[in-house]
Amino acid sequence: MPTKSDLPQGTLDLLILKVVALGPVHGYAIAQRLQQVSKHVVQVPQGSLYPALHRLENRGLLTADWKETESGRDAKFYRLTRKGKAQLEAEAASWQRLVNAIGLILTMSEGGAE
Amino acid sequence: MPTKSDLPQGTLDLLILKVVALGPVHGYAIAQRLQQVSKHVVQVPQGSLYPALHRLENRGLLTADWKETESGRDAKFYRLTRKGKAQLEAEAASWQRLVNAIGLILTMSEGGAE
DNA sequence: TAAGGTATGTAGAGGCTCGAGGTATTGCAA
């Protein structure tokens, strides 16, 4: 039963930035989207989600305005700022580097490096 | 100069476990090994390394004993316990799952999931 | 003898995730 894993510190920002980059969304939908696309491996508790959103907004990476959902409820829709887009690219690249590096380590055997 | 990136919380344990799994090593050598194999993407400050080693030892995943280095200095050599080996496998699998999931999210485009 | 690499360790600051708790609305079923 391979299910949810806690997100390592810092990766949540990257994921949120990515989802928002695809078009304006509100917080609740971001969490659903992440869960859906990751096949329930990534779960985002609200206690992580909303602080993260505010953090990103305060850092000037996101902007938000209240609108109505399709279902008629008020929700805060987030969009990426120019700065946010740059940050997303930087963090995505950085993530790739890290994943590659850890991949090297994890596949390393006795005669690793001399 | 794309260089070092801070390690997300939790991944350091995995990396240490992996290096120790290849044979007895002392702390300082673990850090060097990680840096070397990862081509300097992964850097492990001593302030992260030693607390992590003590943590793992307290959790019963590692055992240690003092021996002499080839160069004649005293050093604490770590080995993996049975529990540590199991933990390593679990964490490696968990890491893979996470990387795959995040990969899905990062390559997601407009028509992501309906 | 001064410098630099090897080797271990601690303390404190800062940052992030998470569980638990709280508010309000909508829609459906009992």
Next chain:
DNA sequence: TTGCAATACCTCGAGCCTCTACATACCTTA
């Protein structure tokens, strides 16, 4: 109409981890 579930927002505190900085000690080489 009462209750429950889902949608949608939010805050607080605990807990954990990483990092910078500091401190110690040995050995070799210049």
